Amino acid sequence: TIRKGEMQSMEGKGERMICKFIIPSRGIIGLRNQLLTATAGEAIMTHRFLEYQPLKGGIPERLNGSLVSMENGTAIPYSIDKLQERGRFFIDPGEDIYEGQVIGENSRQDDMVVNVTKTKKLTNVRSAGADDKAKIVPAIKFSLEEALEYIQKDEYVEVTPNHLRLRKILLKEVDRKRGKTI
Known part of the structure; x- marks a missing residue:
């Protein structure tokens, strides 16, 4: 993905979907706002440190000056x-x-x-x-x-x-x- 994350699982629980990702810490910065916008404020997000991993590549920056x-x-x-x-x-x-x-x-x-x-x-x-x-x-x-x-x-x-x-x-x-x- 753009934020260099990998989906580990996706399961339904009642009316909710629980998605688990492994994503670098720098990929999480700004993700919460994007997720809340995409889900009209319905998303719930938590995160924990898992492990140190090799750099997975660059995360795109904004285009405007x-x-x-x-x-x-x-x-x-x-x-x-x-x-x-x-x-x-x-x-x-x-x-x-x-x-x-x-x-x-x-x-x-x-x-x-x-x-x-x-x-x-x-x-x-x-x-x-x-x-x-x-x-x-x-x-x-x-x-x-x-x-x-x-x-x-x-x-x-x-x-x-x-x-x-x-x-x-x-x-x-x-x-x-x-x-x-x-």
Whole structure:
């Protein structure tokens, strides 16, 4: 299977099916959410360590790239609204962010550095209907397990008492570009 598991048995017990698998620990990360989604919340899952085994191969990563913050500051609703077509966001307006923080998922495969701290330029000219209200899609919030499943090889999960954030290992864009060429 994709998660490198092997089915050992499948037996019916009343209205339930009991399936037993041997699956690597790294294949279990994120499986619970996928299983609950597929079964509309009806699945019950337990797991125990069985034994150490040789590596069974790679587990596929996500295809989409990340939206990475280019500056330290506060996320501005105007900027988030203008960048929503580029991907989905993990931050809310008004949230403090820093350079190198993963603030969203790019709709394309590569990582994109974006500035969500940019404010709207104000002019003295006012007209009716010129200032459209920002329509911001609610941010995606991860649990610890979801964040661990989501990250790529060049990203970390940052856990603090108040926040769960994703970030690049190398925070500065210059360092990330320099690391790719080596």
